[in-house]
Amino acid sequence: MANLIKFKIDGVECMAExxxxxxxxxxxxxxxxxxxxxxxxxxxxxxxxxxxxxxNGRFMTSCTTPVxxxxxxxxxxxxxxxxxxxxxxxxxxxxxxxxxxxxxxxxCELQALGYLFQMMVPRFPYEFPKKEVDASSPKIIxxxxxxxxxxRCIKSIxxxxxxxxxxxxxxxxxxxxxxxxxxxxxxTDELAEKAMRNCPVGSILVKEKGFAMPIGSRKFDKKPIGSxxxx
Amino acid sequence: MxxxxxxxxxxxxxxxxxxxxxxxxxxxxxxxxxxxxILTLSNELGLSQVDVEQTISFYHFLSTKPRGKYAIYLNNxxxxxxxxxxxxxxxxxxxxxxxFGQVTPxxxxxxxxxxxxxxxxxxxxxIINNKVFTRLTPYRVxxxxxxxxxxxxxxxxxxxxxxxxxxxxxFLKAMVSSNIRRKGMVLSDQYTMGKVxxxxxxxxxxxxxxxxxxxxxxxxxxxxxFPTGFKWExxxxxxxxxxxxxxxxxxxxxxxxKDRVILTEKPELVFEGMAVAGYAIGGDEGILYLRYEYRYMxxxxxxxxxxxxxxxxxxxxxxxxxxxxxxIRIQFGAGAYVCGEESxxxxxxxxxxxxxxxxxxxxxxxxxxxxxxxxxxxxxFATAVRIIENGGEWFTQFGTEDSTGTKxxxxxxxxxxxxxxxxNWGFNVExxxxxxxxxxxxxxxxxxxxxxxxxxNEFHRTLGYxxxxxxxxxxxxxxxxxxxxxxxxxxxxxxxxxxxxxxxTCRNMPQVLRNKLLKxxxxxxxxxxxxxxxxxxxxxxxxxxxxxQTAANPIVSSLKNFRHLYENLxxxxxxxxxxxxxxxxxxxxxxxxxxxxxxHH
Numbered sequence: 001m002a003n004l005i006k007f008k009i010d011g012v013e014c015m016a017e018x019x020x021x022x023x024x025x026x027x028x029x030x031x032x033x034x035x036x037x038x039x040x041x042x043x044x045x046x047x048x049x050x051x052x053x054x055x056n057g058r059f060m061t062s063c064t065t066p067v068x069x070x071x072x073x074x075x076x077x078x079x080x081x082x083x084x085x086x087x088x089x090x091x092x093x094x095x096x097x098x099x100x101x102x103x104x105x106x107x108c109e110l111q112a113l114g115y116l117f118q119m120m121v122p123r124f125p126y127e128f129p130k131k132e133v134d135a136s137s138p139k140i141i142x143x144x145x146x147x148x149x150x151x152r153c154i155k156s157i158x159x160x161x162x163x164x165x166x167x168x169x170x171x172x173x174x175x176x177x178x179x180x181x182x183x184x185x186x187x188t189d190e191l192a193e194k195a196m197r198n199c200p201v202g203s204i205l206v207k208e209k210g211f212a213m214p215i216g217s218r219k220f221d222k223k224p225i226g227s228x229x230x231x
Numbered sequence: 232m233x234x235x236x237x238x239x240x241x242x243x244x245x246x247x248x249x250x251x252x253x254x255x256x257x258x259x260x261x262x263x264x265x266x267x268x269i270l271t272l273s274n275e276l277g278l279s280q281v282d283v284e285q286t287i288s289f290y291h292f293l294s295t296k297p298r299g300k301y302a303i304y305l306n307n308x309x310x311x312x313x314x315x316x317x318x319x320x321x322x323x324x325x326x327x328x329x330x331f332g333q334v335t336p337x338x339x340x341x342x343x344x345x346x347x348x349x350x351x352x353x354x355x356x357x358i359i360n361n362k363v364f365t366r367l368t369p370y371r372v373x374x375x376x377x378x379x380x381x382x383x384x385x386x387x388x389x390x391x392x393x394x395x396x397x398x399x400x401x402f403l404k405a406m407v408s409s410n411i412r413r414k415g416m417v418l419s420d421q422y423t424m425g426k427v428x429x430x431x432x433x434x435x436x437x438x439x440x441x442x443x444x445x446x447x448x449x450x451x452x453x454x455x456x457f458p459t460g461f462k463w464e465x466x467x468x469x470x471x472x473x474x475x476x477x478x479x480x481x482x483x484x485x486x487x488x489k490d491r492v493i494l495t496e497k498p499e500l501v502f503e504g505m506a507v508a509g510y511a512i513g514g515d516e517g518i519l520y521l522r523y524e525y526r527y528m529x530x531x532x533x534x535x536x537x538x539x540x541x542x543x544x545x546x547x548x549x550x551x552x553x554x555x556x557x558x559i560r561i562q563f564g565a566g567a568y569v570c571g572e573e574s575x576x577x578x579x580x581x582x583x584x585x586x587x588x589x590x591x592x593x594x595x596x597x598x599x600x601x602x603x604x605x606x607x608x609x610x611x612f613a614t615a616v617r618i619i620e621n622g623g624e625w626f627t628q629f630g631t632e633d634s635t636g637t638k639x640x641x642x643x644x645x646x647x648x649x650x651x652x653x654x655n656w657g658f659n660v661e662x663x664x665x666x667x668x669x670x671x672x673x674x675x676x677x678x679x680x681x682x683x684x685x686x687x688n689e690f691h692r693t694l695g696y697x698x699x700x701x702x703x704x705x706x707x708x709x710x711x712x713x714x715x716x717x718x719x720x721x722x723x724x725x726x727x728x729x730x731x732x733x734x735x736t737c738r739n740m741p742q743v744l745r746n747k748l749l750k751x752x753x754x755x756x757x758x759x760x761x762x763x764x765x766x767x768x769x770x771x772x773x774x775x776x777x778x779x780q781t782a783a784n785p786i787v788s789s790l791k792n793f794r795h796l797y798e799n800l801x802x803x804x805x806x807x808x809x810x811x812x813x814x815x816x817x818x819x820x821x822x823x824x825x826x827x828x829x830x831h832h
Contacts, residue, residue, distance in 0.1 A: 046589045048735050052773040059773035064589035086770045087735055094739040124743050124767070125810055149732065159279075167281035168584065168732075170288045171567075173742050175732030180281040 007071040009053075022062035022073060023051050032226035033075055034084060034113055036091075036200050037150035038063040045151055050087050050113065054080060081117070088113045089122035094173070096131060096145035097201070103210030104202030106218030110148060111201075112225035131176075137184035139192040140206055144176050147203035153177060157195045165191070177203070235260060236271045247276045248600065250286055250582030254293050255523070255563055259361075263297040289584040289731070291345060291566025292523050299334040299341025301379050304358040308347035308485045309721045310643050310706060314354040315368075322372035340379055346568060346725055347485035348524040351643035351706070352410050352650050360385050361526040363407050365394075397495050402531040409492045410650030413666070415637040416617045416629070417493065417500070417610065418653050424499040425542060427619050428550040432510055435619070440511040441467065444615060446623030448635045453479055453571070453608035454678065454702030455777070459615065462605055466512045466595040469603035474514035476505050476557075477599060477606040479576055480521045483568035484679035485725060486704030489639040490609040491525060492651045497613060498535045499544075502559055504612030506549060507619055509557040512605055517559040520576050523566050532561055568729035572776045573606040575731065586733045587776035610639055610703075630656035634695035642667050644676075644707035660690040660699070664707065671709045674793070679704035680722035681781035684714070684788045714789060715796050716752055722785035723748060730778065737779030740771050744786055751800050758806045761797055764790060 003018045009031050016025035021044065023033050036048035046061035053062045054074040062073070074080060091097075091110060099105050099114075131144035153166040154177060165187065169178045187195075195204045202210075215221070239256045243249035253272065257264050264287055273280045287293045292304075305311075305320060324330055327340050334341040350356035353365035362385050364375070378388050386404075393399040394408035411418055432440070445460030466474060478501065482490040493501060505517040521528070536559055539545045547556045562580055564570045570579045574588035577599050598604020607615075614636060618626045627635045634656035640663070643649040647668030654663070664672055675690070677683050678701035685692070685699070692699050708718060723745040732738040747764055750756055768783035790797060802808075814828045821828050 044589070045733070046775055047733050049773050049775075050735075061589065061773075061775075065591070083770065083773060086767075090739050090743070090770065091735055093743070094735075123763075125746065127742070127746075148735065149738065161277060163273075163277065163279040164282050165279065167279065167285035168289075169281070169285055170732075171584070172727060172730035172732045173738055175738060178281055178284075180279045183279055183281075 005067065005069040007067045007069070007073065009073045009075050010077070016067050018069065019066045022053065022060075022065050022067050022071075025067045026062065026073075026075070027229050030230055031075070032230035033062050034116065034226060035063055036109055036113065036148060037152065039152050039156070039198065042152065042155045045155075047149065047151055048087065048091070050084050052080065052083060052087075084113075085117040085119060086123070088117055089119055089124055091148050092119070093122045093124045093126045094129065095148065096128060102146065102202045103205050104146075104199075106215050106221040107213075108202055108220070109200035109225060112220040115220070116225055134179060135207075136181065137179060137187060138207070139187045139189065140179070140184070140195060140204055142177070142179050143203050143205065145203075146201045147177050148201055149175055149177060150200055151177075152198045152200065153195050153204060156198050157191055159183065165195070232261070232265070232267060233271055236268050237275070240272065240275050245275060246582075247278060248581045250276065250283070251290075251565065251579060252562065252582075254287060254290075255565055258293050258565075262300065262302070263294050265295070269295070286582065286584055289567060290523075290564070293565050297334060297338060297341075298343070300339050301359055301385075302341045302343065304343045304345040304348070305331070306346075306348045306350065306354065306356050307344045307721075308351060308354070308725075309718055310351040310486065311347075311354040311356070312717065312721065313644065313712070316355045318369050319355045319357075319367045319372055322369035323376070326373050326376035340376065345524075345566065346729060347483065347487075349482060349488040349491045349522070350407065351486050351488055351641065353408055354643075358524060358527075359388065362389070363405060363527055364389075365406055365408070366391075397531075400531055402534045403495070403528065405495075405527055407491070407495070407527075408650075409495055410648075411492060411496065412648055412650040413652040413654065415639075415653035415655070417613045417637060417639060418497065418651070419617075422497065422500055422616070424503065424539075425544045425550070427616050428503060428506055428544050431619055432507065432550055432555075433552050437467065437511045437513060440507060440619060443619060443623045444511070447618045447626040448623075448633075449611070449614060449618060449626065450634070450696060451608055452610035452614065452638065452702070454484070454681075454700070456696045456700060459607065459611055462595060462607070463508060463511050465593075466603045466605045469596045471602040473516065473600075473602045474509075474512045475599045475602055475604040476508045476512065476514050476517040477573075477576070477580070477604055478505055478517065478519045478609060478612055479571065479573065479606050480519055480525070480609050481564055481571040481576060482609070482702075483522060483571045483729075484681065484702055484704050485722070486641060486643055486676065486679045486706045487702060488641045488643075489651050489703045493609050493613055493639065494521075494525070494528060494532065498532055499539060500613045500616055501609050502536065502539055503544065504615045505559055506545065506557045507615055508605060508607065508612065510552075510555055512603070514605075515556045515558070517557060518580060518599070519559060519561045520564060520570075520580060521561055522564050522570075526563060529561065529563075536561075567731075568725075569731045569776070569778050572778060575776065576606060577604065584731065586731045587778075589775065608702075631693075631695050633697050638694060638701070639703055640694075640701070640705050641703050642705045642707070644705075645669060645672070645709035645712070646707050654694070656695045657693050659693045660685065663694075663705065664690065667707070669707045669709075671711075672707055673710045673712060674708045674714055674718075676704070676706040676708070676718070677701050679706075680725055680785055681777065682784065682788075684718070684785065684792060686792045689792070714793055715748070715800070719785045719789050720745070720748060720752070723782075726778070726782040726785075730782070734774045734776075734779050736771050737774045737782055740767065741782045743767060744783055748786060751797060754800060754802065755808075756797070756801045757808045758801060759808075760801070761790065761794075 014029040044063040570585040575585040
């Protein structure tokens with residue numbers, strides 16, 4: 001490893017290669033910083049803000065900020081933890097997330113973070129927005145009720161020419177991720193599976209595959225999110 | 232039609248990063264962007280159709296549905312309402328027979344709301360097919376609609392005289408008034424176009440220019456206040472194939488209109504400032520990113536640029552300096568407040584949705600097309616010319632120690648003389664109110680909705696980066712105004728409409744806060760609601776850009792300085808409620824089965 005540098009997370013001495021994003025550098029040092037929109041192999045966008053940390057008095061997203069020598073990062077302070085919990089709660093009230101009825105339950109990162117933060121009931125009022133379900137593609141269902149606008153599908157699901165299957169539509173609280181009608185008709189099984197896998201929640205489902213793995217034996221059914229990094 | 236679309240694509244070199252220009256051209260030519268146009272664009276540019284649509288749907292002035300032969304965009308800023316916007320809206324609806332958001336069945340007229348169009352000193356105002364109509368009255372509305380029905384041309388709709396100053400220029404012919412009411416170094420008549428480029432730059436090195444700017448201690452005039460000299464220095468040092476100079480003329484902060492006035496009255500000063508910056512950072516291309524609301528200035532500004540080229544102030548070997556090549560082109564936004572944020576502006580310049588970028592890297596290292604770029608406000612470039620002309624030392628005699636020079640204020644609202652005032656930094660609010668003829672003042676919104684709402688006990692405070700920082704928007708409210716209902720609520724709606732939606736915080740929280748405010752305004756609030764507003768607003772702080780970080784400011788600052796207004800609306804003796812209206816919740820089902828809701832508490 002070239003150019004190792006030292007930095008601190010909540011006072012704990014850490015080391016990583018210069019330029020590594022904080023979230024990854026933390027992981028290498030056995031420290032878990034929760035994320036939702038971040039995904040290995042994709043250019044980060046800092047959209048969900050769940051990985052927020054504080055550096056020099058400023059809030060920064062640890063998925064987009066590289067570590068530098070001597071950096072001091074505040075991550076698991078009560079204030080930051082409550083901030084992250086607030087953001088998770090905000091995502092719950094601004095969509096329609098009914099975990100018990102969701103095909104992704106147990107594999108859902110939003111649900112897993114809800115458990116991690118011991119969210120009982122969100123502090124914000126539920127908005128119960130009216131959202132659409134698009135089932136026009138022969139391969140997948142795009143359920144806007146559950147979408148958290150993380151952009152993972154937009155960035156990762158492309159055809160051979162590099163064209164995106166998914167894109168944003170509108171802005172602000174009317175923002176949604178939509179599937180290209182024409183390309184959605186020609187989606188391969190592999191891409192459909194990948195889209196479902198890359199979706200952190202249950203917004204993209206491969207038709208007839210929602211319960212391929214039974215509830216109870218899924219990723220977060222046994223161990224909480226982040227436990228592979230930090231006990 | 233396909234030929235026309237292909238021609239437009241060719242005009243912009245078939246480059247996906249010029250998608251915005253193409254979309255604007257199509258919108259203007261056809262009144263909307265059709266499915267066929269989207270298909271052609273996606274095929275020619277190698278994008279999926281949803282990818283093209285995501286840019287269209289981001290911008291207020293772009294549409295996939297026809298907007299009418301005459302598309303009327305009526306400003307909905309707070310000051311527009313204060314000066315009779317409601318009556319204008321009703322008149323338009325009465326005369327056209329449609330409501331806002333609709334187009335008449337014959338496709339002739341479309342009515343749309345739009346955020347502050349930079350005409351706060353002459354409201355109510357609307358943009359009709361890129362032409363600005365100011366000081367509207369219900370009678371004028373009736374007349375305008377009648378003229379439209381008769382098929383009159385856009386110029387024939389106007390029976391007002393043109394505004395003051397350069398608004399009468401043959402390429403401008405606008406009924407807009409500049410309303411310059413106080414001149415300082417920037418708005419001064421002392422400026423001679425080209426003097427700095429031809430007489431001073433030849434004797435200075437680029438490093439010398441940067442040193443002089445640094446010595447002046449000028450900070451960015453857009454609002455954020457970053458030291459300009461350092462920005463230029465960082466950019467000069469950054470490695471890249473090309474360095475860019477971008478002028479941010481997206482002034483979207485409600486209540487700001489001084490860039491409109493500078494670009495109308497002193498465009499040469501701004502362009503010369505961009506050339507000076509190009510010389511300093513070693514860049515040969517400048518882009519003026521102009522908000523679409525100011526599209527009416529296009530021909531005029533193009534004429535100014537051409538004039539400057541002819542005088543060797545733009546182009547090659549400018550001012551006789553061997554190798555100093557610099558030219559400027561104008562690129563337009565299409566209606567998005569967030570594009571005033573510099574990295575969102577860059578995204579927009581590259582033909583994309585105006586979503587702010589994560590920083591680092593900063594634009595001085597990786598900006599337009601990934602190359603080192605400086606982005607400065609219109610006023611900053613204009614001021615830079617005066618600094619190079621007179622020296623950084625000269626500049627520091629104006630203003631205060633930490634806020635040198637002058638600031639151009641856009642003052643509107645309840646005052647006798649709304650308009651543009653150039654003052655030295657350090658000016659206090661009380662003097663300002665006396666200067667503009669404002670009486671019985673209840674509050675002043677300093678710096679627009681993202682700034683602070685202050686009460687009379689703070690009118691002794693001064694304008695400057697260490698006290699009341701402002702990009703220039705000053706809105707005055709007299710004692711008759713209902714601050715919470717008419718001002719704070721309007722500002723919150725503005726932030727909800729203008730969020731790009733990328734950050735979960737800014738996409739959702741302003742709405743949660745607005746709903747809470749509505750609850751209080753309905754008389755349903757309890758003491759806990761005020762605590763919630765204060766605590767929940769903090770969730771916006773970790774948002775990526777200034778829009779999100781400040782989106783709760785209308786509530787936070789009014790709660791701090793006008794808490795009694797909230798408290799007066801609360802239900803007495805109630806600290807807590809269940810936050811849930813059971814009767815309302817079961818109303819639909821009760822209606823359905825014909826029952827009256829009855830509960831035992």
